[in-house]
Amino acid sequence: MGNKKQSTNHKRLLKLLGSKGKDAATPDQISEFKRIFKRLDADGDGKVTLQEYINRSKFKDKAKVRAIFNATDRNGDGVMIEEEYIENRTITNEAKEIFNKIDKNGDGILTEQEFVENSIIADKDLARQIFRDMDVDGGGELSLPRYLRIWGNWARED
């Protein structure tokens, strides 16, 4: 994780942004994720390997597919199990929903101004602080992939 100052409770920050964490997915969504997982698991052994995932993924970009796979394979044993898949989809879906609400002009990038104006956090200074925490390289903008990576890390801290 690099330079850890004080250990911030990042999950709390996500809550302030409207995150329900693990409970974000509805029962319908969870059944949907389970169905997709079954489809990904071509040989039906209950595990999805990187190769199985690449074969079924809708994304053409191999590096991107690999990155999603690695993020989902939380314990890093080289395979996804259903629980890991559901957790990742739940976190990612919710994060995207919140991103889209804040990204008012819909260009796939959050600026600090958009974040401060459109997040549900009423305290503008706090919103600005959270944005700056997420914007680790200080560029003043968060693309969706970068935002999702940070959100995913924060959501898994405990």
Ligand SMILES: [Ca+2]
């Ligand atoms: Ca399999």
Ligand SMILES: [Ca+2]
């Ligand atoms: Ca795993």
Ligand SMILES: [Ca+2]
């Ligand atoms: Ca935008």
